[in-house]
Amino acid sequence: MKTLILAEKPSVARDIARVMGARQKGEGFLSGDQYIVTWAIGHLVALCDPEELDPKYKKWDAADLPILPEKMKTKVLPKTKAQFSVIKKLMADPEVDRIICATDSGREGELIFRYIYEQAGCKKPVDRLWISSMTDAAIKEGFQNLKSDTAYDALYRSARCRSEADWLVGMNASRAFTLRYNVLLSVGRVQTPTLNLLVQRDREIERFVPSDYWELRADFSGYSGLYVDEKGASRLESEEKARAIEAAVKGGTGRVVESAREKKRVPPPQLFDLTTLQREANRVMNASAAKTLQAAQSLYEKYKLITYPRTDSRYLPHDMISKAAQALKKLPAPYDGLARPVNELERLPVRSRVFDDKKISDHHAIVPTGKQAALDALPPAERRLYEIILRRFVAAFYPDYQYEAAKIMTQVNGHRFKSTGSIPIDLGWKALYQDSGRKKKAEGDDGPLPDVKVGDERKVKSTRVEQKQTKPPAPHNDASLLLSMENAGKELEDEALRESMKDSGLGTPATRAAIIERLIQVGYAKRSGKTILSTEKGRRLIAVAPPEITSPETTGKWEKALSDIAKSGDDARGMALSGRFMEGIRRYAAFLTQAALKADGSVAFEPEQRRKTKSGKSAVVKPLGLKCPACGQGELQENSKAFGCARWKEGCAFTIWKDCLERMGGPRLTAAMVKKLLSGARVQHPKGEIFFEEGRVRFLPAPGVKPPPAKGKKSAPGPSYPPDDAPPPSDEDIPGV
Secondary structure (H helix, E strand, O other), X not given: OEEEEEEOOHHHHHHHHHHHOOOEEEOOEEEOOOEEEEEOOOOOEEEOOHHHHOXXXXXXXXXXXOOOOOOOOEEEOHHHHXXXXXXXXXXXXXXXXXXXXXXXXXXXXXXXHHHHXXXXXXXXXXXXXXXXXXXXXXXXXXXXXXXXHHHHHHHHHHHHHHHHHHHHHHHHHHHHHHHHHOOOOOOOOOHHHHHHHHHHHHHHHHHOOOOEEEEEEEEEOOEEEEEEOOOOOOOEOOHHHHHHHHHHXXXXXXXXXXXXXXXXXXXXXXXXXXXXXXXXXXXXXXXXXXXXXXXXXXXXXOOOOEOOOOOOOOOEOHHHHHHHHHHHOOOOOOHHHHOHHHHOOOOOOOOOOOEOHHHOOOOOOEOEOOOOOOHHHOOHHHHHHHHHHHHHHHHOOOOOEEEEEEEEEEEEOOEEEEEEEEEEEEOHHHHHHOOOOOOOOOOOOOOOOOOOOOOOEEEOOEEEEEEEEOOOOOOOEHHHHHHHHHOOOOOOOOHHHHHHOOOOOOOOOOOHHHHHHHHHHOOOEXXXXXXXXEOHHHHHHHHHOOHHHHOHHHHHHHHHHHHHHHOOOOHHHHHHHHHHHHHHHHHHHHHHHHHHHOOOOOOOOOOOEEEEOOOOOEEEEEEEEEEOOOOOOOEEEEOOOEEEEOOHHHOOOOEEEOOOOHHHOOOOOOHHHHHHHHOOOOXXXXXXXXXXXXXXXXXXXXXXXXXXXXXXXXXXXXXOOOOOOOOOOOOOOOOOO
C-alpha cells in the first residue's frame, strides 16, 4: 500500500518527492516505493458561479437579487481540470490507503486541499504536514510530526466561511451596483474599505489648505535653542509676533533654567512578519507589496533560504533557540562577520522580543533557514530582500542602542528656548545600519549639547526667524497603505470594539498585497511613481456605497470572527460560531443589495461599452476620447489587451497591444501613456523612452534594461481590432476580495 501526498505547487511537490524518495515520473505525479506525490497548481476547485447554480442567473437581473444559495456548491476549474483528474484518480487508487495534505500551512492552503478532497469524493484517512521551512531537514521533521487532519477542522471552517462570505458579498453587491450604474463595479468586503482608505487620504490632501507659521531660533555659545511658549509649542502664528520676540532677546543674556541628562536604551527592531517585511522592502527597495511577496515566496520555495513568509507573527518559539543559533553560524559573507559578536557569546541572548511562545500564530517570524546561500547566484530582487531579512535577524540578537539624551531650557528676558540633543554611548544594533540609510538625525535633535548647569549664563550670539508652512498628509504608498490596512479599526472610539479588533484589520498578511493589486486592476486606484492614488471611478464608488461596506469596522469584526472560528477548538463551538457568522453574512449581503439598487442616481460613472467576443462572452470596452490616427473617423477604445479603433468591423486595423513593449524589456502600456503618445509627446519611463512614430510605438531601452528570456513565439496579431477574451462579469471577474 502507498501514501498519496498532495502539495500545493509542483516545485514544492518535487522537493517533498526528492526527500521522501519518490523519483519515478508519472503524468502529473512522482512515485516511489512508499509514496506518490502530486500537486494542485493552486486552486483546482472553486465555488460555482451563479449561472452554474441556476441558468436564470446568467442574465444579470435586479429581480433575482440577492442570490443566497441554500448550499454553496463547488466546481472543478476548467483550466486545471486535467490535473484534478490525475489527483482524483490517485485518491481512488486501491493501492493508496492514506492521504497526506501538504498544501501551504495556512488558511488558504487548508481550503485548497479540502475542496479537492471533497470534490473527488475521497473518504480515506488524512494526515496533515505542517512545516515552516522547505529545507530537507524541515521536511523530514514535518513527516515525523504529522497530525490527523481533524486537528485542522477549525481552520478549514474558518477558510470556508471566508470563501463563502466573499462570494455572497462580492457577487451580490457587485451585480447590484453594476446594474444600478450600468458600469462594471467590483465590490468586496475587504477590497472596498481598503479603497476607502485611499479615497479618504486623497480627499484629505485635496482639502488641505496650507498655513504659514514662524519659528524663532537663538544661537548661544556652544548650542542653539528653539523658542517655545508656556505650553511647549514652537509655532508662532504671525511674523510680527516672531519679530517682536526676536527683538526682545537679541543681544541679551540667557540663563539656564533647566538642564537634564539621561541615559536611554533602544532595543533592536523585532523580526519580520510579512506585512512589516513588505513595508521595509517598500522603504528600502521601493518594491510593491506584491513584488515583495513574490520574491519572498521564491526565497522560501525555490531557494529554501527563509522560513514560511505568509506569517503574521514577529516571534520565534523557544524550541527554535538552537536552530536560530545554528542559522547565525551559517550566514553568507559579509553577514557572517556581522554575526561574529553574537556567535562568540557563550549562549545566544534569549529575549522576550524575539522568543515568545504565546505570540506564535500558525507560523513564526520570517528568519533564515540556515541553508548556505550564494548571494551572487540570487536574482536582484531576491538578493536584496534576503539581505534585509539577514540584517534584521542578526540585529535581533545585538545589544541595545544606548545614548545619552540631553535637554536644556534657556530663558532670555522671560522667553524660553529649548535645546535637545543626544550622544551615542554604544551603537549596539545600530552599528549594522550605519551604511543602510538609517543615519538620518531625528527631527529636533540638536546633536551633542555642552554640559551646562542651572544658573549658567550664555550670551545670545545671533537669532533667526524661519518661515514655514504646514504640510498635507503624504499620499499612500505600499508601506503606508499596508500599515493602514493592518491597523484599520484601531482608531474607533468604542473601546470594547477597538479591543476586539486589536488583532485584526483589513485582510491578512497573505492577502493584502493581492487586494492592493486588485484595486489597480479594476481601475479604482493607480500607481504614480512611489505613490498609490484613487481614481475618479474609485472615488465615485465610495461616494455611493453605504458606510457598512466602506468602513473597516465591519471587515475588522469579520476577520476577528474568522480568527475565533479558527481557534474554536471543539467542533460544537466551531460549528456554532461559523453558523452564526454565515447567517450574519447572508443578512448583510441582502442589505447591501437593497442599498445598491436604491443608491444615489445623480452620481454618474464614465460610460463603458460592452460587446460580444468570438467566444460569445461579454467584454468591457472603454472609450479613450480620441480619434483613430489611422482612419480619422473611429473612436479609440480600450479593452483588457489592447487599444484599437471602434471601426475594426469596417476594416480599420489600427491596434496598439498593451504588452507590445514587454518582450523588449519595456513597460505595459496604459491609457494615459497612449493618450500622451498619440498627442505627439514622448513618455519617459524608468525602463526607457517611448514615442509614436510612423504609425508604430517605438521604444528606446534605458541603460541596463534587457529583454526578458524568450518564452516561445507569440502568434502575430490579426488585422482587426483584437477580440477580448475577458470572461463575462462573474465570480472570477468580480471577486469579493
